[in-house]
Amino acid sequence: MKSQITHLECTLCGKNYSHRKPMRLCPDDQKPLYARYDLQKAAETLTPESLSGRASNMWRYEEVMPVEKSESVITLGEGFTPLFKAERLGSSLGMDELFIKDEGVNPTGSFKARGLSAAVSMAHQLGEMKLTMPSAGNAAGAMSAYAAKAGMEAHVFMPEDAPEANQIECVAYGAQLNLVKGFITDAGKLSAEAAEEHGLFDVSTLREPYRPEGKKTMGYEIVEQLNFEVPDVIVYPTGGGTGIVGIWKALDEMEALGWIGSERPRMICVQAEGCAPIVTAYRKGEEFADPFPNPQTLAAGMRVPAAVGDFLVLRAVRESGGTAVTVDDKTMVASVKKMAAHEGIFAAPEGGATLSALEQSLESGEVGRDERVVLLNTGSALKYLDVLGPALADV
Numbered sequence: 001m002k003s004q005i006t007h008l009e010c011t012l013c014g015k016n017y018s019h020r021k022p023m024r025l026c027p028d029d030q031k032p033l034y035a036r037y038d039l040q041k042a043a044e045t046l047t048p049e050s051l052s053g054r055a056s057n058m059w060r061y062e063e064v065m066p067v068e069k070s071e072s073v074i075t076l077g078e079g080f081t082p083l084f085k086a087e088r089l090g091s092s093l094g095m096d097e098l099f100i101k102d103e104g105v106n107p108t109g110s111f112k113a114r115g116l117s118a119a120v121s122m123a124h125q126l127g128e129m130k131l132t133m134p135s136a137g138n139a140a141g142a143m144s145a146y147a148a149k150a151g152m153e154a155h156v157f158m159p160e161d162a163p164e165a166n167q168i169e170c171v172a173y174g175a176q177l178n179l180v181k182g183f184i185t186d187a188g189k190l191s192a193e194a195a196e197e198h199g200l201f202d203v204s205t206l207r208e209p210y211r212p213e214g215k216k217t218m219g220y221e222i223v224e225q226l227n228f229e230v231p232d233v234i235v236y237p238t239g240g241g242t243g244i245v246g247i248w249k250a251l252d253e254m255e256a257l258g259w260i261g262s263e264r265p266r267m268i269c270v271q272a273e274g275c276a277p278i279v280t281a282y283r284k285g286e287e288f289a290d291p292f293p294n295p296q297t298l299a300a301g302m303r304v305p306a307a308v309g310d311f312l313v314l315r316a317v318r319e320s321g322g323t324a325v326t327v328d329d330k331t332m333v334a335s336v337k338k339m340a341a342h343e344g345i346f347a348a349p350e351g352g353a354t355l356s357a358l359e360q361s362l363e364s365g366e367v368g369r370d371e372r373v374v375l376l377n378t379g380s381a382l383k384y385l386d387v388l389g390p391a392l393a394d395v
């Protein structure tokens, strides 16, 4: 691999650590670590022209991926998903330049495949062969699949009301499934205890450094697919926040690589009305978010009441000049139907939420109808049929 990784850096205190040993949070302040690269060196070979002919998956950006040993790349073909121009939906909204990046076509049906391919690959390189994680559902399915491919042991902890498809797929992939009474935060505590007790490596989102490295490739792809131009707005459904901060990190890296200038999209963070810790902190002007009490939404991926990377999401939204908005479940489900009927994309409720947020932002004037907007459909509705089926019949 041509990885130009140099070290890990704490996102809060800036302290550096080696990437050659297993790390989770910064030992000093318990905040996320980011992988850093020699981007000047990477720019010598990772040029826009160099991309034609490379693998049509996220590993095409290998210079800015963390894995150094090619035998440790655990891949199921994740990434390089289509960026569709949403002509019919766009015209119904009076927009000429509306795009949908469809992450539902990833292995295991969601963008979680990217983060887990990167994290499982790094675990493999570092010799960690027993993994555990808490998950709202999709991440557990993805980890279980990549662990199966790598021949690793996988333990997953998910709320007992997580979508049925996620529970079934984990078992099929050979993972040990633990259903938890409570929320993902409760699952997180149990996963951490299991890690301690049984010597498992915990790959909770942003509590290990490499899931954002997989997710950042969504940002690389959007820019590559728009011919090395940056859209005006990116709308992202936010739970733990790794997707939105990954895209933000990619934009900085692409500027250092000379692919783009200092221009940035406005990042719109969407959360569910029933679980909106980041939006609440954004509105109050706070740097960190308080845990959201009694989180409720059928969009399981956004049912995340507290996130260790809260300040990174808030930073990205504010620095980009974007905003943070909530949508209610009914509107989200109506948007799933609208996206499906106009574009042939059967989106996860989280993906539907991005369309609801766009409509709200067009209405408020936050987004202009002449702007180039990218909606991230982060997953496939087929993973949610047990909860989405009845809800769809209701809108």
Ligand SMILES: Cc1ncc(COP(=O)(O)O)c(C=O)c1O
Binding pocket: 110, 112, 136, 137, 138, 139, 205, 237, 238, 239, 240, 241, 242, 243, 244, 300, 301, 302, 348, 350, 351, 378, 379, 380
């Ligand atoms: C389909 C879907 N969309 C969005 C999210 C939220 O992603 P993130 O944790 O990167 O904010 C999740 C997380 O589980 C998800 O499964």
